[in-house]
Amino acid sequence: MAEAKKVTPRKVFWLVAAFAALALFELLPLPESLLQLENAPLTVAGRSTIGVLLFCLILWMSEPMPFHITGLFGMVLLAVLRTETFANIVALGFGSDTIVFFIGVLIISSCIGLSGLGSRISTWLLSVTGNSTKSILLGFLLAGAFFGMWMTTLAAAAVLTPLALSVAKRESLVPGQSRFGKALFLAVAWGSLIGGPATPAGSGANPLLIGFVMDMLGLEITFTQWMLFGIPVALVMIPLAWLVLILFFPPEMSSISSSKEELRQEFRAMPPLSRNESSAMLIFAFTIVLWLVSKPLGDAAGMRIPTSLPALLGACLFFFPGVTDIKWKDVQGDISWSGILLIASGVSLGMLMYSTGAAGWIATLLLGGVGNLSPYLQILSVILMVSVLKLGLSSNTVTATVTAPILIALAQQQGIQPMAIIIPAAMTMNTAFILVTSTPTSVLPYATGYFSIPDMAKSGTIMTLAAAPLMALIIYLIGSAGGIY
Numbered sequence: 001m002a003e004a005k006k007v008t009p010r011k012v013f014w015l016v017a018a019f020a021a022l023a024l025f026e027l028l029p030l031p032e033s034l035l036q037l038e039n040a041p042l043t044v045a046g047r048s049t050i051g052v053l054l055f056c057l058i059l060w061m062s063e064p065m066p067f068h069i070t071g072l073f074g075m076v077l078l079a080v081l082r083t084e085t086f087a088n089i090v091a092l093g094f095g096s097d098t099i100v101f102f103i104g105v106l107i108i109s110s111c112i113g114l115s116g117l118g119s120r121i122s123t124w125l126l127s128v129t130g131n132s133t134k135s136i137l138l139g140f141l142l143a144g145a146f147f148g149m150w151m152t153t154l155a156a157a158a159v160l161t162p163l164a165l166s167v168a169k170r171e172s173l174v175p176g177q178s179r180f181g182k183a184l185f186l187a188v189a190w191g192s193l194i195g196g197p198a199t200p201a202g203s204g205a206n207p208l209l210i211g212f213v214m215d216m217l218g219l220e221i222t223f224t225q226w227m228l229f230g231i232p233v234a235l236v237m238i239p240l241a242w243l244v245l246i247l248f249f250p251p252e253m254s255s256i257s258s259s260k261e262e263l264r265q266e267f268r269a270m271p272p273l274s275r276n277e278s279s280a281m282l283i284f285a286f287t288i289v290l291w292l293v294s295k296p297l298g299d300a301a302g303m304r305i306p307t308s309l310p311a312l313l314g315a316c317l318f319f320f321p322g323v324t325d326i327k328w329k330d331v332q333g334d335i336s337w338s339g340i341l342l343i344a345s346g347v348s349l350g351m352l353m354y355s356t357g358a359a360g361w362i363a364t365l366l367l368g369g370v371g372n373l374s375p376y377l378q379i380l381s382v383i384l385m386v387s388v389l390k391l392g393l394s395s396n397t398v399t400a401t402v403t404a405p406i407l408i409a410l411a412q413q414q415g416i417q418p419m420a421i422i423i424p425a426a427m428t429m430n431t432a433f434i435l436v437t438s439t440p441t442s443v444l445p446y447a448t449g450y451f452s453i454p455d456m457a458k459s460g461t462i463m464t465l466a467a468a469p470l471m472a473l474i475i476y477l478i479g480s481a482g483g484i485y
Contacts, residue, residue, distance in 0.1 A: 011064035018058040022077070025051040037364045040413060046358035048081035053349065053358070053402070060398050067398065068338040071345025083352050093348035097308040098211035102343055103335070104311025105201050108287065109155040110334035111318045114326050115280035118147070118159040120270060126163070127267035133180050133251035137187050138242050140164065144191020145234050149198035150288070153430060153441040154336075156192035161445050164188050168450060171256050175449035180251035182455050185445040187245060189456070190463070192441050194237045196396070196430025198230040199223065200307050201291070204343055205396035205429040207307065209422070211347060212404040216354050217418055223291040223307050226426070228482070232474050233427045237467055241433075244466070248459040276324045283323075287314030339397065346401035353405040363410035370421075371414030375485040378416070379424045380472040382407065386428040387464050390438050396429050403429075419484050424475050431467065433460035 026048060035042045042050075052074050059070040075093065079086035093099075112118050121143070129139035140160060147156030164184050167173075173181035196202040200210055200223055210221045273281070290297070290310035298305035318324050353359040367385075370378055389399055407425055411418040432438035436446045436453050446456070479485045 010062075014058060014062035014064045017062075018055045021058055022051040022055040025054055026081075034365075037361055040357065040360040040364040040409075042361045043357050045083045045352075046356035046361060048083050049078065049349070049352050049356045049358040050362065052077045052081065052083075053353065056349065057402070066338060068341035068345065071342050071349070075345050075348050078348065078352060083356060089348050089352070092351045093344035093346075096211050096215075096344070096347045097306055098207045098347060099340060099344055101200075101207040101306075101308035101311045102204050102340060104308065104313075104315040105152060106155075106335045106339075107315035107318070107331055108284065108311065109151040110331045111315075111324070111326055112151060112280050112284060113155065113159060113334070114330055115276035115324065116274060117277045117280045117284075118151075119163075120273075120277060121147075121159075123163070123267050123270060126167075127264040131255040131257075133253055133255060134242075134246060136167070136256065137183055137245055137251075138238075140184065140187040141191035141194070141238050141241055144188055144193075145195035145198065145238055148192040148195020148441075149202045149230070149234065150195075150284070152201070153192040153196045153203055153439070154444070156195060157188055157441045157444045160188045160192070161185075161448065164445065165448060167256065168448075171253075173450070176452060178252065178450070179249040180253060181450040183245040183249040183251065185448055185450040186249070186456060186459065187241070188445040189442040190241045190245075190433060191238070193430055193432060193439070194234050194241060196441075197427045198227065198234040199291075200226050201311070202230075203396050203430045204339055205400035206426065208343055208346060208350075208397060208400045209404050209426050209429065210307070212350055212354075212400075212408065213418070213422060215351060216405070216408050219418065220304075221419075222295045224295065227292075229423055229427060229475060229478055232478060233471055236470050236474055237431070240467055240470065241463060244459055244463045248462075249455075276326060279318070279324045283314050283317045286317075287311065290314075342397050346397050350401045350405045354409060359405035360409035360413060363406045363413060367406070367410050370410065371416055375420065375479075376472060376476045378421060379475050379479075379485075380468060382421050382424040383428045383468045383472055386425050387431070387468065390428075390432045391435055396432070396439060399429055417484055420479065423479065423484070424472065427471055427475060431464070433463045433467075435460070 055077065056070050056074045059065065060067060075089050078084060078089050125139050125143045126136070129135040144156050144160055147159055151159070168181050168184065175181065200206040213219050213221055287310050290313070291307060294305040294307065294310060318326055319328065370381060373381060386399065386403055389403060403425055404422070407421050408418055410416070411421055432442065434457055436442045436456055442456065476485055
């Protein structure tokens with residue numbers, strides 16, 4: 001009870017502050033010049049939507065209550081303030097196939113973990129990297145990126161954290177003191193985050209952003225089109241992250257105690273693939289292939305195959321008779337239902353931000369001069385803007401909800417090709433290298449105690465500043481070749 005009394009005043013304060021911000025924005029007289037910004041007037045419904053966004057932002061940043069509850073209450077406020085009918089608000093969010101995609105990916109991620117396939121791949125990783133500490137760090141970055149691009153960044157960190165712990169305990173690394181320990185667990189976090197932008201499956205923010213582009217602009221971003229940018233960006237960031245970790249935390253030993261042969265023997269000693277592992281591998285591969293060929297396959301069949309369809313099909317296959325013995329009761333505990341609710345409420349808020357003109361008004365107010373910059377500087381500006389937002393918004397989904405409608409409206413106002421600024425935002429949503437609290441993906445390895453918040457903040461700031469211009473260059477070169485810039 002004493003602990004509850006300590007935190008309750010702070011929570012009440014932020015809740016009151018959020019309601020006050022909403023009321024002030026709703027009722028405070030604004031000059032006509034501000035209400036009529038160029039070609040982006042602020043309507044009554046738009047003003048109410050921005051007020052609800054302010055309310056949600058304050059609570060998302062201060063966290064007096066769970067993210068998804070804030071989002072759901074935001075949907076209630078949107079209806080109470082008559083920005084749209086409640087039925088339509090619910091339909092916008094829960095009727096989006098983005099929800100189905102996210103559920104499918106979460107089920108597949110859980111089944112891969114429960115099958116034991118993730119553990120087997122992790123053990124194989126050490127047998128490949130050998131016993132060099134620097135090679136092990138690179139191996140964890142690569143493995144995190146691979147898992148993160150298919151299993152969500154949080155699932156990737158969940159797979160690799162136990163393996164990193166086994167290495168740390170085997171070598172008697174002292175939490176908070178061992179430089180190799182700090183680099184190792186940061187490699188788990190960063191590698192997983194680097195995989196996030198590589199494919200649409202890497203994070204809940206990715207399908208959310210794709211859904212906004214489809215619903216607001218009628219443009220489809222296929223799995224393959226996303227990967228054309230995502231894979232090169234990830235490949236550039238891996239060696240950069242490796243270099244930063246080695247510079248900040250040079251390992252105190254050049255190699256671990258186990259020899260290369262011992263590590264290989266450990267992998268060879270594992271039992272043969274079980275039925276669950278074999279099925280997981282085949283279903284995983286089948287789902288990836290469907291994602292990659294969805295566009296030509298859909299054209300041939302005379303239908304559109306959204307990325308959500310293969311995800312849901314792959315998830316269902318795990319439970320067909322005789323395929324695996326994985327039980328749904330084990331899977332449902334791994335699924336982030338709160339994340340699903342947050343995405344649904346985020347879709348509703350984002351779509352209303354766009355349809356009421358609120359996003360266009362904010363875009364004109366804050367980013368009206370972006371259209372005058374060169375394409376490369378436009379890309380760099382968007383990357384830096386999203387990186388700064390990530391410091392305050394401890395959810396990739398929230399970041400996508402706030403930024404995507406604004407950037408889409410900005411592109412239309414400034415006469416910019418929408419994908420020219422959407423792509424750099426998409427590539428930056430998951431790269432939260434600075435603050436542990438920016439994503440649960442970092443919280444998991446941080447909870448082991450091997451690195452501190454300042455450890456991540458200092459190295460992550462350099463990583464972010466170094467990655468931004470490189471990411472901008474890669475996106476510019478690929479986009480120029482594709483006619484976007």
